[in-house]
Amino acid sequence: MKIATWNVNSLKVRLPQVLDWLERTQADALCLQETKLTDERFPVEPLAQAGYQAAFAGQPTYNGVAILTRSASVGAPADVQVGNPLYPDEQKRLISATVAGVRLVCAYVPNGQSVDSDKYRYKLDWIDALLRWLEPQTTDGSIPLALLGDFNIAPEDRDVHDPKSWEGQVLFSEPERERFRALQRLGLVDAFRLFEQSEKSYTWWDYRQMAFRRNMGLRIDHILVTPSLRDRVTACTIDREMRKREQPSDHAPVVVEIS
DNA sequence: ATGGCCCGTAGAACGGGA
Numbered sequence: 708m709k710i711a712t713w714n715v716n717s718l719k720v721r722l723p724q725v726l727d728w729l730e731r732t733q734a735d736a737l738c739l740q741e742t743k744l745t746d747e748r749f750p751v752e753p754l755a756q757a758g759y760q761a762a763f764a765g766q767p768t769y770n771g772v773a774i775l776t777r778s779a780s781v782g783a784p785a786d787v788q789v790g791n792p793l794y795p796d797e798q799k800r801l802i803s804a805t806v807a808g809v810r811l812v813c814a815y816v817p818n819g820q821s822v823d824s825d826k827y828r829y830k831l832d833w834i835d836a837l838l839r840w841l842e843p844q845t846t847d848g849s850i851p852l853a854l855l856g857d858f859n860i861a862p863e864d865r866d867v868h869d870p871k872s873w874e875g876q877v878l879f880s881e882p883e884r885e886r887f888r889a890l891q892r893l894g895l896v897d898a899f900r901l902f903e904q905s906e907k908s909y910t911w912w913d914y915r916q917m918a919f920r921r922n923m924g925l926r927i928d929h930i931l932v933t934p935s936l937r938d939r940v941t942a943c944t945i946d947r948e949m950r951k952r953e954q955p956s957d958h959a960p961v962v963v964e965i966s
Numbered sequence: 967a968t969g970g971c972c973c974g975t976a977g978a979a980c981g982g983g984a
Contacts, residue, residue, distance in 0.1 A: 716972075716973070716983080717972090717973055717974075719973095719974095720972090720973070741973095741983085743973070743974070767974085767975085768973090768974050768975065768981095768982090769974085769981095769982075769983095818982080818983055818984060819984090820982080820983085820984085826982095857984095859983095859984070876984095877984075878984060911984070913970090913971075913984070914970090914971035914972055914983095915969080915970045915971045915972090916969095916970065916971090918971095925984075927984080954972090956972095957971085957972075957983085957984080
């Protein structure tokens with residue numbers, strides 16, 4: 708089974724690329740962030756023609772998340788839940804569903820803007836609430852769970868093209884990295900780091916300064932798995948191909964293979 | 967030293983992203 712996450716930065720603009728990508732990869736599930744679509748405008752029909760069903764939660768202009776599933780292999784998303792009951796939030800940043808016996812939690816963690824911003828405080832509070840909500844779902848006896856999405860956190864120096872210049876900045880500040888470690892203390896494992904990876908592996912590159920060509924990026928999109936799922940993970944990769952396209956998202960998909 | 971690009975909502979610039 709192949710499961711992926713991708714911040715598409717507008718599903719309206721990126722729909723042709725999403726359809727291409729699904730056709731090419733035959734992914735069984737794809738978590739999307741930054742759809743930037745109201746639910747009335749979600750492209751249910753084009754996705755259905757491509758063989759995918761969807762659970763989605765959107766709003767005008769900002770945010771928006773979705774979980775796509777391949778009908779022929781895993782059917783429709785089940786037990787869909789929007790948001791975190793412990794943290795009422797008008798912003799559509801969280802959606803969960805069960806797919807082939809795996810609980811998928813699709814998250815678009817707030818960006819935070821800058822460490823002295825109100826949005827930064829919101830980001831930390833949002834993650835603290837996520838931790839409280841996930842804790843009972845990651846204990847022994849819970850069904851296998853994967854937390855996938857745009858975390859807007861680069862966990863370690865090796866996840867940042869220039870750690871010195873990023874030190875203390877939003878996306879790489881110590882309080883944010885500490886919260887990533889708190890997720891790991893729940894037992895969640897960074898699937899990407901289960902395998903040997905090439906140096907300077909990133910998932911996001913600024914649109915400016917030819918950052919992608921110069922590989923000036925950050926690894927901020929992640930797939931974390933509970934221990935029972937960890938034993939079934941056979942690969943985890945970043946798909947850089949879509950970032951090379953015309954009119955790309957600034958994020959690349961991250962893909963995990965599960966036996 | 968600063969901003970450089972892209973997207974949505976506009977219906978011109980601006981907020982937001984990261």
